[in-house]
Amino acid sequence: MKTYDAIIIGTGQAGVPLATKFANEGKKVAIIEKNKIGGTCVNNGCTPTKTYVASARRAFVAKNSKDLGIETKDVKVNLKKIKERKDEIIANTHIGIKKLFSGLENLDFYQGEGSFLSENSIEIKTENGKNKKIEGKQIFINVGGKTIIPKEYQKIDYLTNTSILELEEVPKHLIILGAGYIGLEFSQVFARFGSKVTVLQQNERFLKKEDKDVADEIKKVLEKESITIHTNAQNIKVVQKEKINISFEKDGKEQKIKGSHILISVGRKPNTKNLNLEKAGVKTDERGYIKVNQHFQTNKKHIFALGDCNGKGAFTHTAYNDFEIVRDFIFGKQKRKLADRIQCYAMFIDPPLSRVGINEEQAKQQMKEDKDLKIVQAFRPMKYVARAKEKGETDGMMKILINEKTQKILGATFLGISADETIHGVIDIMYANKSYKTIRDAVHIHPTVSELIPTMLENLKELK
Numbered sequence: 001m002k003t004y005d006a007i008i009i010g011t012g013q014a015g016v017p018l019a020t021k022f023a024n025e026g027k028k029v030a031i032i033e034k035n036k037i038g039g040t041c042v043n044n045g046c047t048p049t050k051t052y053v054a055s056a057r058r059a060f061v062a063k064n065s066k067d068l069g070i071e072t073k074d075v076k077v078n079l080k081k082i083k084e085r086k087d088e089i090i091a092n093t094h095i096g097i098k099k100l101f102s103g104l105e106n107l108d109f110y111q112g113e114g115s116f117l118s119e120n121s122i123e124i125k126t127e128n129g130k131n132k133k134i135e136g137k138q139i140f141i142n143v144g145g146k147t148i149i150p151k152e153y154q155k156i157d158y159l160t161n162t163s164i165l166e167l168e169e170v171p172k173h174l175i176i177l178g179a180g181y182i183g184l185e186f187s188q189v190f191a192r193f194g195s196k197v198t199v200l201q202q203n204e205r206f207l208k209k210e211d212k213d214v215a216d217e218i219k220k221v222l223e224k225e226s227i228t229i230h231t232n233a234q235n236i237k238v239v240q241k242e243k244i245n246i247s248f249e250k251d252g253k254e255q256k257i258k259g260s261h262i263l264i265s266v267g268r269k270p271n272t273k274n275l276n277l278e279k280a281g282v283k284t285d286e287r288g289y290i291k292v293n294q295h296f297q298t299n300k301k302h303i304f305a306l307g308d309c310n311g312k313g314a315f316t317h318t319a320y321n322d323f324e325i326v327r328d329f330i331f332g333k334q335k336r337k338l339a340d341r342i343q344c345y346a347m348f349i350d351p352p353l354s355r356v357g358i359n360e361e362q363a364k365q366q367m368k369e370d371k372d373l374k375i376v377q378a379f380r381p382m383k384y385v386a387r388a389k390e391k392g393e394t395d396g397m398m399k400i401l402i403n404e405k406t407q408k409i410l411g412a413t414f415l416g417i418s419a420d421e422t423i424h425g426v427i428d429i430m431y432a433n434k435s436y437k438t439i440r441d442a443v444h445i446h447p448t449v450s451e452l453i454p455t456m457l458e459n460l461k462e463l464k
């Protein structure tokens with residue numbers, strides 16, 4: 001049996017850089033992939049969805065620029081071409097990773113499904129049936145996650161985030177189950193491509209992780225683009241004949257809709273079921289996420305779990321940060337840990353939403369629990385941002401929360417043009433652990449959205 005210093009299962013956002021690091025350090029490393037190289041982000045997550053978001057924005061701008069004095073006729077959306085562009089970007093990434101791997105003499109790439117035989121040995125099942133067994137001193141699990149398909153929908157012809165990206169014709173009426181990141185990003189993309197779009201959400205509260213005023217503003221933005229959103233849709237039943245027939249109850253009344261396609265985006269689960277973790281004695285929680293410590297070691301100290309499968313993050317930037325923490329734990333002088341990470345994310349609707357740390361509702365809750373804590377807020381609607389007015393895109397708002405005593409920023413929510421970029425000024429100050437006054441007293445470039453961050457920090461209000 002071939003023996004390695006490190007075996008990595010999965011070529012996700014943590015696995016590829018970690019394999020490269022091991023190989024560059026002169027260690028023998030094996031990396032195993034059962035599907036397409038590069039994982040979710042590259043093949044059916046961030047990269048393809050953001051190419052679609054870009055095409056959708058171009059279509060929207062082309063069709064809706066009369067207010068800026070631009071008139072166009074006959075804007076056509078060619079989904080086949082949009083898909084081809086996406087496929088080419090993905091194919092180039094595949095070429096890049098394969099070239100990287102083939103240039104590393106200490107690295108062996110295995111195409112196949114890895115699973116544990118014992119706490120140091122892995123079986124690789126391949127399509128041609130020629131299974132292999134390898135051994136590793138350390139093993140790194142980076143297997144990501146997959147879409148949850150509730151039992152009641154398993155027999156219908158549904159779309160997922162993977163299969164929707166293979167369509168070559170725009171659906172007439174796309175019904176989306178689940179109003180999370182995936183559902184909402186695709187809702188706007190396909191509405192902009194020309195689909196009628198209906199989103200069904202079980203919860204009464206739309207986007208319950210966000211402040212209510214922010215969630216309401218996002219709903220307004222999407223509804224302005226003719227997307228129908230039903231919250232509190234209970235007892236959703238789907239029957240497929242020629243069309244997708246949906247019935248659900250809302251406020252005690254039965255409602256019926258017919259669609260041409262249905263996308264299921266009700267959440268994701270870790271890819272840990274087929275790993276035979278019990279043979280290695282690796283523990284998971286009740287939802288299948290692998291339990292890890294601050295350096296992503298499992299209960300077996302030589303086995304690590306990185307990325308979505310450890311349940312500590314569900315983003316590419318968190319998976320990559322898992323890699324950085326593990327790399328420094330094994331090779332580095334700098335000792336990082338999970339607790340150093342400040343949670344941040346964006347939802348790439350247009351205008352985008354970005355978040356770091358806590359929001360207003362969480363701040364109020366913290367003050368309720370700790371009577372000595374005083375949190376103040378800087379607030380600015382985008383309609384009072386010159387650059388937004390000049391661009392004619394004034395939806396949204398910016399909020400920054402500050403601990404009055406320590407002067408440290410506790411969190412921010414930006415919804416509006418460029419929010420996915422402007423939030424990074426705030427993120428960096430939080431990592432630097434500096435007072436909010438560092439940004440307040442900085443000079444920013446005019447005319448930008450960022451120039452309003454110092455201005456809004458001049459005016460802090462108590463939270464009520």
Ligand SMILES: Cc1cc2nc3c(=O)[nH]c(=O)nc-3n(C[C@H](O)[C@H](O)[C@H](O)COP(=O)(O)OP(=O)(O)OC[C@H]3O[C@@H](n4cnc5c(N)ncnc54)[C@H](O)[C@@H]3O)c2cc1C
Binds near residue numbers: 013049144
């Ligand atoms: C539609 C969509 C859009 C997204 N957009 C964003 C975004 O804009 N920004 C963002 O930060 N995040 C986004 N995400 C989330 C992001 O894609 C994931 O958080 C990220 O890819 C997780 O990386 P990972 O390292 O955990 O593993 P993954 O990228 O999921 O890779 C895991 C790999 O392991 C392989 N594998 C699984 N089991 C085995 C096995 N037994 N043997 C061998 N190989 C195996 C899989 O085939 C896969 O290739 C999006 C996700 C989706 C679904």
Ligand SMILES: NC(=O)c1ccc[n+]([C@@H]2O[C@H](COP(=O)([O-])OP(=O)(O)OC[C@H]3O[C@@H](n4cnc5c(N)ncnc54)[C@H](O)[C@@H]3O)[C@@H](O)[C@H]2O)c1
Binds near residue numbers: 182315
């Ligand atoms: N911009 C980004 O970074 C980005 C984009 C897409 C996906 N992702 C990642 O992918 C993960 C999964 O995304 P997602 O949108 O599938 O999940 P999600 O957890 O964000 O949203 C799922 C939604 O579906 C609702 N729901 C659950 N069961 C339902 C049912 N039976 N019927 C109707 N609604 C139901 C939930 O209440 C929730 O609002 C996210 O956690 C995120 O980390 C990130």
